[in-house]
Amino acid sequence: MLRITTRYVISVALVFAAGCASVDGFQKPISDFSKSVQNGNTAISEAYLQRNPLEREVYLIKVLTGEETQLVDIDKNGNPTPVGKDIWSSESIAARLNALQMLSAYAERLAALAGADAPQRARTAITSAGASIGNIDETLVQLRRLRATKDLEEVKKRNESLSKIAGTILTTEQANLVTKFLALDQAKSEAALKDITAHEYIVPIFKAVGLLCEAYLEKKIEGELVHAIVEAHGTVEGGPGPVTEILDLLDRDLKDSGERTVTALNSARRSLATHYDQNKGEMSFNDRAALLKRFQELDDRATVARSATPSEIISRIKQAHDALYNYASSARKKPNLEELIVRLDGLSKDIEVLAEAVLAVSSK
Amino acid sequence: MKFNCADLLKLANDLIALGMDGRLSVNDRMRAGVLGERVRIIELVLDAKEFGQLTDLFRQATDELKRTNECLEEAKQFVDKTAGALEKVASLMEILERLIGVAIKLK
Numbered sequence: 097m098l099r100i101t102t103r104y105v106i107s108v109a110l111v112f113a114a115g116c117a118s119v120d121g122f123q124k125p126i127s128d129f130s131k132s133v134q135n136g137n138t139a140i141s142e143a144y145l146q147r148n149p150l151e152r153e154v155y156l157i158k159v160l161t162g163e164e165t166q167l168v169d170i171d172k173n174g175n176p177t178p179v180g181k182d183i184w185s186s187e188s189i190a191a192r193l194n195a196l197q198m199l200s201a202y203a204e205r206l207a208a209l210a211g212a213d214a215p216q217r218a219r220t221a222i223t224s225a226g227a228s229i230g231n232i233d234e235t236l237v238q239l240r241r242l243r244a245t246k247d248l249e250e251v252k253k254r255n256e257s258l259s260k261i262a263g264t265i266l267t268t269e270q271a272n273l274v275t276k277f278l279a280l281d282q283a284k285s286e287a288a289l290k291d292i293t294a295h296e297y298i299v300p301i302f303k304a305v306g307l308l309c310e311a312y313l314e315k316k317i318e319g320e321l322v323h324a325i326v327e328a329h330g331t332v333e334g335g336p337g338p339v340t341e342i343l344d345l346l347d348r349d350l351k352d353s354g355e356r357t358v359t360a361l362n363s364a365r366r367s368l369a370t371h372y373d374q375n376k377g378e379m380s381f382n383d384r385a386a387l388l389k390r391f392q393e394l395d396d397r398a399t400v401a402r403s404a405t406p407s408e409i410i411s412r413i414k415q416a417h418d419a420l421y422n423y424a425s426s427a428r429k430k431p432n433l434e435e436l437i438v439r440l441d442g443l444s445k446d447i448e449v450l451a452e453a454v455l456a457v458s459s460k
Numbered sequence: 461m462k463f464n465c466a467d468l469l470k471l472a473n474d475l476i477a478l479g480m481d482g483r484l485s486v487n488d489r490m491r492a493g494v495l496g497e498r499v500r501i502i503e504l505v506l507d508a509k510e511f512g513q514l515t516d517l518f519r520q521a522t523d524e525l526k527r528t529n530e531c532l533e534e535a536k537q538f539v540d541k542t543a544g545a546l547e548k549v550a551s552l553m554e555i556l557e558r559l560i561g562v563a564i565k566l567k
Contacts, residue, residue, distance in 0.1 A: 151504070158497070163494065163497075183504050183505075183508070184508070188508075351466075352465060352466060352469055352507070355469055355473070356469065356503075356504070358473075359469060359472050359473050359476060359500055360500070362473070362476045362477070362480075363472075363476050363493075363496065363497050363500055365480075366476050366479045366480050366493045366496075367493070367497075369480060370479070370489070370490060370493060373486070374486075
């Protein structure tokens with residue numbers, strides 16, 4: 097008897113393991129996605145916040161070199177200068193920062209769903225779904241106790257409840273196997289009334305029921321994750337979801353942003369170079385050295401800005417989200433999960449490097 | 461409707477690059493650099509504006525920008541043509557500054 101039970105335990109375990117990839121597998125790509133969004137957001141927010149200060153910096157360099165003849169809030173044509181008025185309004189920057197915060201909140205939610213506290217969340221979901229199983233741990237303890245007291249009616253009731261849940265969340269093949277297993281458990285419980293060694297098989301049965309419950313929890317969590325990703329991404333038929341819309345907006349907005357930063361830095365370094373060329377004869381060695389040092393700083397920032405732009409970060413976050421969606425909306429087989437893990441790991445590393453570079457351009 | 465700021469940004473970039481090109485005379489370098497900065501500022505302002513309809517002025521500015529970019533592209537290959545290209549940029553500036561005045565709202 098004990099051998100048969102153990103075989104069933106292994107069979108049930110194999111059925112669950114060989115089917116769809118579990119939520120455990122989802123943790124790594126989702127954690128990478130969340131990390132990418134956080135890293136990317138930090139850099140892009142800084143790039144937005146540094147737009148006006150960069151314009152002020154360029155203006156002040158031109159005042160320093162004499163290319164701008166006056167340091168004024170309003171120029172001679174009546175237009176505000178970058179020190180008189182921000183080129184980008186605070187409302188316009190705040191709207192973009194809010195969009196980035198929404199992206200962060202979404203990534204955090206996915207990470208929380210796939211995280212270590214997810215089973216507790218799923219237990220709550222089971223209760224709210226009206227299933228009679230209640231607290232899984234408690235139920236398992238009760239089952240053990242009931243079997244120990246040989247209360248067959250209660251064991252039957254609990255097994256029926258588990259069988260019902262299995263029927264609603266597992267594939268037919270899996271549910272049939274579980275039902276067979278529970279029937280066997282039932283037969284054993286009946287036999288236990290006459291068998292003084294009943295406790296010997298209680299342990300493997302207990303483990304198998306635990307396995308069923310874990311599978312249920314994982315299914316529930318995976319279902320929530322898939323739902324969240326598909327809703328956020330949108331579909332070809334239903335149109336883009338909110339996260340795709342935000343990413344598209346930022347993508348369009350940031351398209352020329354990197355080029356603008358490079359142009360601003362080049363304009364400032366050209367102004368310094370022209371000043372150096374025209375005045376080097378009258379400048380002291382120390383003044384020339386100070387000016388060339390300033391030129392070099394601008395040159396370094398322009399070089400980095402040419403190689404790493406905020407739009408490249410958004411583009412990679414988009415690619416990562418597309419990959420998550422493609423996996424979530426597929427049959428979610430293990431080989432696809434492995435591909436997803438490699439893809440998101442690579443994108444996460446790219447974003448980390450790009451984010452560092454974008455932050456370096458902003459620093460003075 | 462938005463103005464084609466990508467082309468304007470390219471023009472600013474090219475002019476600023478000419479401002480650092482040692483093959484040009486000091487005067488032409490200076491002029492290209494200062495014009496590049498003006499185009500850059502106009503691009504920033506135009507990027508934040510929307511236009512209600514396709515006016516003659518909008519069309520004229522778009523066409524003139526295209527021609528100026530072509531002219532400057534040629535000037536980059538034949539440095540002696542730079543002075544003429546810079547004249548063209550200066551006249552484009554006047555049209556763009558008028559265009560800014562008829563934008564309907566800020567983004």
